[in-house]
Amino acid sequence: MNRMRTLSLALTITAIVSFLMTGCKGDPGPQGPPGAGSDAFEGFAEGIQCASCHNPDVDTTYFIAGRAYQWAQSKHANGGDSERNGSSCAGCHTSEGFVQRMNGETVTNQYVPSPPGCFACHSPHSRGNFTLRKATPVTLLSNIDGVPDATFDYGKGNLCAQCHMPRSTSPKMPSNPGATDTLRITSSRWYSHYGVQSQMLSGNGGYQFPGYTYTGNSNHTTNAVIMQEGCPTCHMAEQSYPPAQGTGKAGGHTMNIHYEVEGGGEVPLLTGCLQSGCHPSSFSADDMHLVQQGIEDSLDALHDELLSRGWITAGGSVNASSSSPLLITPAVKAGALYNYFFIEHDLSEGIHNTKYARELLASSLEELRKP
Ligand code: HEC
Ligand code: HEC
Ligand code: HEC
Ligand code: HEC
Ligand code: HEC
Structure with a gap:
């Protein structure tokens, strides 16, 4: 069955359904057609009842x-x-x-x-x-030479990681380059795209400088609830606004962690944070912002160091192109550039994995400032 015919059939059926439902209230509607074959169009499940979802009254399912x-x-x-x-x-x-x-x-x-x-x-x-x-586990590509790809397995979050995952960059960041090696970068987008949240949460993808001690990840990485519910634990928790739970303004399918309230002011979504087994009831948005401020300060410092070296542009991209490549010697210092974009593009300002982000930033700054 081709797509246009299937769609017009669907529309005809919808019209019939709405007609039937105005005529006889409470009727769940007729059964839909059997599923379409191997066409890209996915069709309708056999026996599907349109009105169980296309409900003109109050949908409480x-x-x-x-x-x-x-x-x-x-x-x-x-x-x-x-x-x-x-x-x-x-x-x-x-x-x-x-x-x-x-x-x-x-x-x-x-x-x-x-x-x-x-x-x-x-x-x-x-x-x-x-x-x-x-929702099956997802492979996260490694852009560090010698570091294997990682497997991301966080329950419902596996869906998110299908898109919020890194893409490949070239050249890869060398894991342990020699002291006189040069890294030659020819792209203004020398970073793992924007969806690095899956890597950050699971404690993968950051460049760990040889000779530094990294102490691991924050609780979020191994938290039993997050391992099961994944990204939705925090992003899809329902906003509570007194007196009722659930407002539709943050969390849920907005996936936002805060919203602007009518009349101004930001309302944070803390439902995920405050669930049992996570943060105490005294935990507030200020606590969260304090962590974010610390990360943001280090990220700013790193930004300024990279800008003053001419490695990034004022517009925020890598200062490189194929006709005017960026050469970094010793190559290990490129790890600071790599980590800058990793943490910047995560966008949570350290919330996804505070300890990991903090130590990557501290070591990047230290390494960059070495003579
Ligand atoms: C399990 C829930 C469910 C069932 C059952 C269901 N639909 Fe839908 N349908 C949806 C959702 C969700 C949308 C998108 C609605 C939206 O974006 O607001 C949708 C959209 C549509 C659209 C609009 C297409 C589009 O792309 O916007 C048509 C037409 C439609 N459905 C027809 C049907 C017909 C006919 C049946 C019965 C054979 C049916 N649906 C059964 C959930 C369902
Ligand atoms: C089909 C791919 C895809 C899937 C699946 C997906 N996302 Fe996204 N997400 C995107 C894209 C693309 C954007 C940016 C959209 C844009 O800028 O137009 C985005 C944006 C977001 C944003 C806003 C980012 C910002 O800059 O403010 C959040 C939050 C988010 N996604 C969370 C999630 C969560 C949580 C899940 C899993 C429940 C998820 N996403 C699943 C592709 C996806
Ligand atoms: C593997 C999935 C994936 C592929 C493939 C992909 N993107 Fe994205 N891209 C995302 C996600 C997810 C985001 C949003 C991240 C966020 O906001 O947190 C994004 C964000 C972006 C942004 C930043 C938007 C902003 O608001 O800052 C740009 C630009 C972009 N993508 C361009 C592209 C282009 C061009 C291509 C193809 C050459 C591409 N993407 C392919 C997943 C992907
Ligand atoms: C422990 C709770 C938690 C988990 C789990 C979590 N996030 Fe976040 N995420 C946050 C917080 C808090 C922020 C910062 C929001 C802010 O500053 O307003 C954030 C920020 C983001 C942003 C930037 C856009 C925004 O809303 O500010 C994206 C995109 C995002 N997360 C995607 C994901 C994805 C994808 C996953 C799973 C791989 C995930 N998050 C897992 C809490 C979480
Ligand atoms: C980016 C991915 C994403 C998009 C887009 C999305 N959903 Fe969802 N949806 C989810 C996830 C993840 C859950 C599970 C949330 C949970 O269990 O905490 C969910 C849960 C649901 C549920 C509850 C299922 C149940 O059995 O209780 C319904 C209903 C639903 N979505 C409808 C919709 C409709 C309608 C749309 C379009 C307007 C939509 N979703 C768009 C990811 C998405």
């Missing part, structure tokens, strides 16, 4: 309207980067490309793309439910 509204406030919906729709980008930046990638198909250019939405993370029509499209 899936809260689809509410969740769609949450999603509409997320950066997934409105970040604007779904124009990265070429075949090498669409696998993460568009729903269509992601579905292809998860189904093991070749990702193609997506000229009419939609951003990561319901049908990227779920497959409600083909499955008749909202299970996660994929």
Whole structure:
């Protein structure tokens, strides 16, 4: 069955369903058609009841309207980067490309793309439910020569890591270069793309300078709840706003850790932090901001060091191109440049893995300042 015909069939059925449902309230609606074959279109599960989700009254099963509204406030919906729709980008930046990638198909250019939405993370029509499209462990590419790829296995967070993962860079950062070696960088994007949160959380991907002692990771890396629930532990916890739990403004499908309240002011999402077995009830947004400030100060210091050496531009990219490469001798100092982008692009300002981020920053600064 081709895609257009299937879609118009779907629309016809929706019209019939809404007609039926105005006529006889409470009827769950007719059964949908059997699933389409091996076409890229995933079809409908056999026996699916449209009205169990397309519910014109109050939906107390899936809260689809509410969740769609949450999603509409997320950066997934409105970040604007779904124009990265070429075949090498669409696998993460568009729903269509992601579905292809998860189904093991070749990702193609997506000229009419939609951003990561319901049908990227779920497959409600083909499955008749909202299970996660994929939650098997994910391989995280290592961009450090000699350091093997890592396996990320954080339950529901495995879905997130399918996109929030590093991409390859060239050349790789050498793990233990000789004292007179030079690293030759020819790209202004000499970093592991932007989705490094999976690496940071799991304590992978940072450049560890030879001769330094690194003491490991923060609690988040091995926390039993986070190992199970993954990124949603914190990002999808429901916002509580007195008196009710759940506001749709942060957490949930917004995936945001704070929101701007009407009239100004920031409301933090602490539901994840305060759950039992995690932080004490006295834990506040100030505690979190204090950690972030410390990381931010070190990151600023590192930024200034890199800028003064001319390794990065004022605009924040690597000061290199194929016609004007950046040469770093001894090559080991490039580790500071590498770590700068790793921690900067994580965007949590140390929250995902405080100890790891702190020690990477401290050693980067120390190494860079060596004569
Ligand atoms: C398990 C839940 C579920 C079931 C069952 C279900 N749908 Fe949907 N459907 C959704 C969701 C979620 C959306 C996206 C809604 C949104 O973005 O607000 C959607 C969207 C649609 C759309 C709009 C397409 C688009 O891309 O926006 C059509 C048409 C549709 N469904 C038809 C049907 C028909 C016909 C059936 C029964 C054969 C059905 N659905 C059964 C969850 C479901
Ligand atoms: C299909 C790929 C994909 C999946 C799966 C995915 N994301 Fe994203 N995410 C993105 C992209 C792409 C962006 C940036 C969107 C933009 O800028 O247009 C983003 C942005 C975000 C942001 C906002 C970042 C910012 O800069 O403010 C958060 C938070 C986030 N994702 C969390 C999650 C979590 C948690 C999960 C798992 C439940 C997840 N994402 C799953 C692709 C994905
Ligand atoms: C493996 C998945 C993946 C692929 C492939 C990918 N991206 Fe991304 N990209 C992401 C994620 C996830 C983010 C958002 C990270 C965040 O905001 O935390 C992102 C963010 C970006 C941003 C930064 C947006 C901002 O708001 O700062 C740019 C620019 C970008 N991608 C461009 C591209 C281009 C161009 C391609 C193809 C050449 C591409 N991406 C391929 C996952 C991917
Ligand atoms: C970026 C990935 C992502 C996107 C996009 C997304 N979801 Fe989800 N959704 C999740 C994750 C992860 C969970 C599980 C949350 C949990 O268990 O804490 C979830 C849970 C749900 C649930 C609850 C399932 C249950 O059985 O209780 C529903 C319903 C749902 N999503 C609907 C939607 C709808 C509707 C959309 C589009 C408007 C959507 N989702 C878009 C990742 C996503
Ligand atoms: C322990 C709780 C926790 C876990 C687990 C967690 N995050 Fe975060 N994340 C945060 C906090 C807190 C911030 C900082 C938010 C802020 O400053 O407003 C953040 C920031 C981010 C950002 C930057 C955008 C933003 O909202 O500020 C992205 C993107 C992100 N996380 C993605 C992920 C992904 C993907 C995972 C899983 C690999 C993950 N996070 C796991 C707590 C968490």
